Amino acid sequence: MHLESLRVLRTELATAKASTAEERLVSDPLQSRLAIVTGGSRGIGFAIADKLAELGAEVVITARNQDELDNAATQMRKSGGKCDGIRCDVSSLSDVQQFSGNLGRRLGALKILINNAGVGGFSAPLHETDPETWDNILNTNLRGVYYMMRAFAPTLIANGGGDIVNISSLAGKNALPNGAAYAASKWGLNGLSYSAAEELRGRNIRVTVVCPGSVNTDLSPHQGKSVNRMLQPADVAHVVAMVVTQASQSFASEILLRPTQKP
Numbered sequence: 001m002h003l004e005s006l007r008v009l010r011t012e013l014a015t016a017k018a019s020t021a022e023e024r025l026v027s028d029p030l031q032s033r034l035a036i037v038t039g040g041s042r043g044i045g046f047a048i049a050d051k052l053a054e055l056g057a058e059v060v061i062t063a064r065n066q067d068e069l070d071n072a073a074t075q076m077r078k079s080g081g082k083c084d085g086i087r088c089d090v091s092s093l094s095d096v097q098q099f100s101g102n103l104g105r106r107l108g109a110l111k112i113l114i115n116n117a118g119v120g121g122f123s124a125p126l127h128e129t130d131p132e133t134w135d136n137i138l139n140t141n142l143r144g145v146y147y148m149m150r151a152f153a154p155t156l157i158a159n160g161g162g163d164i165v166n167i168s169s170l171a172g173k174n175a176l177p178n179g180a181a182y183a184a185s186k187w188g189l190n191g192l193s194y195s196a197a198e199e200l201r202g203r204n205i206r207v208t209v210v211c212p213g214s215v216n217t218d219l220s221p222h223q224g225k226s227v228n229r230m231l232q233p234a235d236v237a238h239v240v241a242m243v244v245t246q247a248s249q250s251f252a253s254e255i256l257l258r259p260t261q262k263p
């Protein structure tokens, strides 16, 4: 049987079995929760969104390309998930404000914000990096997270708390020759996340930073690496699912995710 058909069947069986409210909570722990996943049209973001939908969340994915968003959302809906794709460039303040306004009353259910959208840049030393490339990387990977948190942290506070998960990188913990702007964006993202976590934990909001090593996606350089040993997008999604389903008193604030064997 085709893998997708199996997933649909599994979802139908789980729903049929979970007849009481308590049973549904076990099979769909994120039911009635709205989750936003930036950069959810492909790669790691798609895997995270798909996982959250599988756990019962209503998911809104964003990216710049609306066609890719539509395809991704359709794919998730076919698997039984609730998903919409809404265009939003996280590096544009007006886009983020418009996106937030468009969600309107749905924001009353917002409990999860995954800041995943990001761009790479791994091919030149810093002194050969042009200012446009620097701006694109920093404005997406760092400023974009600030815009999103500025827009949605007040909603999470109003909703009594929730989770913000920022997808950083091991490049935010280590030196990355030929990727200095990318590394700077992720080191910055870690500092932003640790600080905002302290600002928001008293409001029942966990700001978690997830730092994966190389993941098998379009963004990552594959040259000289064994794809089978690389982390897969589903591995990051698994970690995010663990984070957002922790008991309310537990806060895994930072997770470093490495491949078991160096690829």
Ligand SMILES: NC(=O)c1ccc[n+]([C@@H]2O[C@H](COP(=O)([O-])OP(=O)(O)OC[C@H]3O[C@@H](n4cnc5c(N)ncnc54)[C@H](OP(=O)(O)O)[C@@H]3O)[C@@H](O)[C@H]2O)c1
Residues within 6 Å of the ligand: 038, 039, 040, 041, 042, 043, 044, 045, 062, 063, 064, 065, 066, 068, 088, 089, 090, 091, 116, 117, 118, 119, 120, 140, 141, 144, 167, 168, 169, 170, 211, 212, 213, 214, 215, 216, 217, 218, 219, 220
């Ligand atoms: N792959 C790795 O090895 C690896 C390792 C560690 C951390 N990460 C981090 O994981 C995150 C996801 O990476 P990935 O590997 O899944 O990359 P990917 O496959 O290239 O996907 C990137 C996603 O972000 C979206 N995006 C890019 N710029 C955007 C913007 N300005 N506004 C809104 N959406 C934007 C893209 O859609 P559009 O192009 O349509 O906007 C796409 O949906 C990034 O933050 C990356 O730094 C990746």
